[in-house]
Amino acid sequence: MSPNLQTPPKPVLFLVLDGIRPDVMRSAIRDGDAPALGAIAERGEARWDAVSVFPSITPAATAAIATGEPPSGTGILGHAWYDENEDEIVVYGAKTETVISTGPIKVLHNNVWRMNRDDLIAPTIFESLDDLGVDAACVHFPVRRGPHEHPVRMKTVEGYLKGSRYLSPSVSGPKEYFLGDLFYSTEFGTNGRNGNGGFQRAVGINDEYAAEVGARLVAEKTTPFNLVYFFHGDKVAHHKGIAAQRRHVTKLDGFVSHIMDAAGGVDEFLAENAVIAVSDHGHTPLLPRRRFVNLARVKGYKVSLGSRASFAAGADVVAVPNGRAALLYLRDASKSAGVADTLALRRGVDLASWREDGWVVVRRVGREMRFKPGGGATDRYGDSWEISGDHRALGIEVSDEAVHYGDYPDALSRLWGCLASSRSGDVVLSASPGYTFGEVSGGYHAASDHGSLHREDSEVFSIACGVRAPEKITEVAPTILAHFIEGEKGDVSPSSVAEGNVR
Numbered sequence: 001m002s003p004n005l006q007t008p009p010k011p012v013l014f015l016v017l018d019g020i021r022p023d024v025m026r027s028a029i030r031d032g033d034a035p036a037l038g039a040i041a042e043r044g045e046a047r048w049d050a051v052s053v054f055p056s057i058t059p060a061a062t063a064a065i066a067t068g069e070p071p072s073g074t075g076i077l078g079h080a081w082y083d084e085n086e087d088e089i090v091v092y093g094a095k096t097e098t099v100i101s102t103g104p105i106k107v108l109h110n111n112v113w114r115m116n117r118d119d120l121i122a123p124t125i126f127e128s129l130d131d132l133g134v135d136a137a138c139v140h141f142p143v144r145r146g147p148h149e150h151p152v153r154m155k156t157v158e159g160y161l162k163g164s165r166y167l168s169p170s171v172s173g174p175k176e177y178f179l180g181d182l183f184y185s186t187e188f189g190t191n192g193r194n195g196n197g198g199f200q201r202a203v204g205i206n207d208e209y210a211a212e213v214g215a216r217l218v219a220e221k222t223t224p225f226n227l228v229y230f231f232h233g234d235k236v237a238h239h240k241g242i243a244a245q246r247r248h249v250t251k252l253d254g255f256v257s258h259i260m261d262a263a264g265g266v267d268e269f270l271a272e273n274a275v276i277a278v279s280d281h282g283h284t285p286l287l288p289r290r291r292f293v294n295l296a297r298v299k300g301y302k303v304s305l306g307s308r309a310s311f312a313a314g315a316d317v318v319a320v321p322n323g324r325a326a327l328l329y330l331r332d333a334s335k336s337a338g339v340a341d342t343l344a345l346r347r348g349v350d351l352a353s354w355r356e357d358g359w360v361v362v363r364r365v366g367r368e369m370r371f372k373p374g375g376g377a378t379d380r381y382g383d384s385w386e387i388s389g390d391h392r393a394l395g396i397e398v399s400d401e402a403v404h405y406g407d408y409p410d411a412l413s414r415l416w417g418c419l420a421s422s423r424s425g426d427v428v429l430s431a432s433p434g435y436t437f438g439e440v441s442g443g444y445h446a447a448s449d450h451g452s453l454h455r456e457d458s459e460v461f462s463i464a465c466g467v468r469a470p471e472k473i474t475e476v477a478p479t480i481l482a483h484f485i486e487g488e489k490g491d492v493s494p495s496s497v498a499e500g501n502v503r
């Protein structure tokens with residue numbers, strides 16, 4: 001093992017395409033509607049069954065991507081969770097754009113400041129790369145903690161800073177950090193530098209701007225690692241459905257093409273750079289009617305629900321919906337099985353899960369199983385488990401000590417990676433396809449949602465050239481770190497490129 005000093009590792013462009021389903025991306029590439037992303041897949045490799053975390057929801061998933069840890073390791077459980085110490089619901093908001101255009105200043109604070117600074121308990125890829133002496137850039141990605149301070153650039157926000165208990169004059173990030181008009185470490189002249197984006201215009205946070213900054217970073221070779229995040233494809237699916245998302249991929253591909261053109265086009269770009277593109281979660285279409293599962297009433301228990309939910313008024317359960325997942329915090333955790341039993345029968349609830357004596361227990365359609373790490377049965381990811389009860393509760397088959405997943409990919413590790421967190425609900429719910437628990441605000445999406453353990457919102461695409469395509473989103477950060485540590489060793493070699501790997 002001698003370090004390869006002759007060939008320094010290629011710069012890495014890392015693209016996160018929020019919420020794009022793997023079948024949507026695959027069909028867009030197959031039909032020629034995504035030639036730039038198709039070129040990456042064809043010359044490198046593509047996985048159409050890579051897996052998100054549980055809950056399969058953006059803050060949890062982006063924190064997992066940025067750190068390589070599941071929610072139990074990052075401390076970021078979802079859009080919202082109940083903070084036992086403060087007796088309050090912490091809301092990060094659905095998306096940065098939504099938060100900033102519609103949300104109160106506290107949500108902006110939680111999303112931009114609190115999540116990274118206070119709640120995220122794992123080191124980020126930006127911090128780990130800095131330890132290796134590798135500078136990085138982050139465009140719009142919500143998890144971006146790093147060693148460099150970036151001042152707020154927008155005058156209207158500077159106004160809020162005076163005398164507010166929320167926000168602060170700067171955030172920490174990688175060497176280069178861009179978030180619309182709020183933060184920009186380099187003046188490329190393409191943003192509303194006087195803060196004229198305004199809150200109603202999402203302070204200039206949009207995918208077009210992200211693509212432009214990405215192109216400038218690639219052209220100027222400012223930093224060896226560039227993360228560019230595109231979020232609009234998730235919003236398109238929420239509001240208009242999967243077919244609309246499929247049409248949107250063409251536009252997304254144009255952004256990717258724009259970035260690669262900054263290096264002279266696809267061939268030149270891929271000759272000089274490694275690239276990974278992943279989505280953070282999938283999407284499940286919702287029923288046109290009666291898709292909302294209201295957790296306000298649970299027979300036999302007093303429930304507190306909403307952005308001010310608390311145990312203060314004598315509630316038994318604080319319920320925190322997270323799209324197609326829900327976190328239920330109990331005053332008395334010994335009642336977990338009872339609450340789970342009651343809710344598992346509810347229309348729209350697919351499964352309920354809770355902790356019991358060192359096990360995680362799962363109840364689905366009258367079936368029950370329990371599991372914990374460390375037994376003799378091994379899954380395709382190399383994790384081993386002790387399992388008892390009816391495996392069909394999680395659609396699992398076990399033969400010759402091998403665990404085979406069905407409709408709930410990587411279910412054991414993902415459930416464990418939620419429930420093992422002290423910030424998880426005592427009981428967690430996953431919705432049936434077609435249903436949603438909505439958001440803390442009480443609203444719910446029109447066409448499609450995500451968050452569940454089911455494959456529809458759990459599977460993601462992963463395409464890469466010059467590095468291995470990760471099998472799960474928690475493998476992204478380790479893959480990128482290994483690339484910079486090991487250089488060209490073990491990369492996809494040019495001779496294997498001709499075969500392609502896109503099916």
Ligand SMILES: [Zn+2]
Pocket residue numbers: 019058234235238450
């Ligand atoms: Zn979403």
